[in-house]
Amino acid sequence: MTPKLGMGPLRREQIVRATIRCLARDGYAGLTMKRVAAEARVSQGILHYYFRDKAAMLAAAALRVTADLDRRVAAEARGARDARARLRAVIRACLETAVESRDFWTVFIEFWGEALHDRRLAAVNRQAYARARRLIGVALARGRATGHVRRVNPEEAAAVVLGLLDGLSLQLTFDRRLMTLSRAARLAETVLARYLTPGDPR
């Protein structure tokens, strides 16, 4: 290829994107430097020029995916005016990502598996969850301020939102016939509205 100065960050990004595609296609067990190099249309050697080793590449891929999801969720939530609309935006952004760009969610799942056995990856994972909890927590706090959300521990409520979205996204990823985007979104909205709306239904 034609090396150009200042290409560093671009090449790196190119390799990370290729890693994500390979990971989605073949899984971590089938992820090889050769395949990533072929997918990125570069030589094998250069992968180790930009990344110390394979695990570093996986971590970069995970960081990129979580950052993209964050950006997408934040962008959709920005347009919403009240707490309920904001929550709905978060729900739709997460679930849409799980359906439309299946790669993302596939990478997440592969990544979880490795994060259980690699400290670096585990740290990345914890950070991603913490950021998501914070993002959701802010939305909930605003809702509580305007009286649309009942008095709940924001941290716990964020964990509930996150957990439900994770679980539904898994179902969306594994069996798209049984679980559709519209159904998942409707369910999530109903469950969370009932959980968060003031008043005791019992």
Next chain:
Amino acid sequence: MTPKLGMGPLRREQIVRATIRCLARDGYAGLTMKRVAAEARVSQGILHYYFRDKAAMLAAAALRVTADLDRRVAAEARGARDARARLRAVIRACLETAVESRDFWTVFIEFWGEALHDRRLAAVNRQAYARARRLIGVALARGRATGHVRRVNPEEAAAVVLGLLDGLSLQLTFDRRLMTLSRAARLAETVLARYLTPGDPR
């Protein structure tokens, strides 16, 4: 070792258990026939005597884990008398498993990653989810019959229960400081009670 006739099923089980332990310890990427053989205290060759290939071993491990979880959930749910108690029993059984025998949930996560790229494993996964949905659906249907559960689509409600339990179990697996068993159980019970109890909280 000393081969004995009728040892077949025992050896097989022994290998499956060793596979589960190895999977929990090293992940699928680090799962090798050599390690499983060492863990099971048998020779490498015999693994291929009982299983066609590595994927078959993984599938057997996944089947064993799901069956164990099923049995455990069913056992705890049997003691409950009304719908609410039954739901609570299911919640506790699932979440306790996620905490106590971490191996189980680890195997699930590793398994998901591979199931995304292997048809056989994907089929096993679908079956497991279908069985879980059915089990939960039955509990919900009984609750509806006695008027303790509002009118909801049982299939959808089961998906919600399953999704929430999956999501909370993930959090329990990844960060036991932030999410504890008692907190997860309390959250799940609150959310699901509000979702399923008759009456409109809005």
Next chain:
DNA sequence: ACTAGATAATTGGTCGACCAATCAATAATA
């Protein structure tokens, strides 16, 4: 009871394929 196959269970080693990482050499830019 004893033994001679037949069968089931198990071993240890072999083999080709493939992998991650390294490196000397080279090309492009500053």
Next chain:
DNA sequence: TATTATTGATTGGTCGACCAATTATCTAGT
């Protein structure tokens, strides 16, 4: 010319699968 970027070949090692040989157990005939 010095630095950065990139290549392609090499290397040492490991992996999954396969297989010939061996041992244990069962069965039937005597």
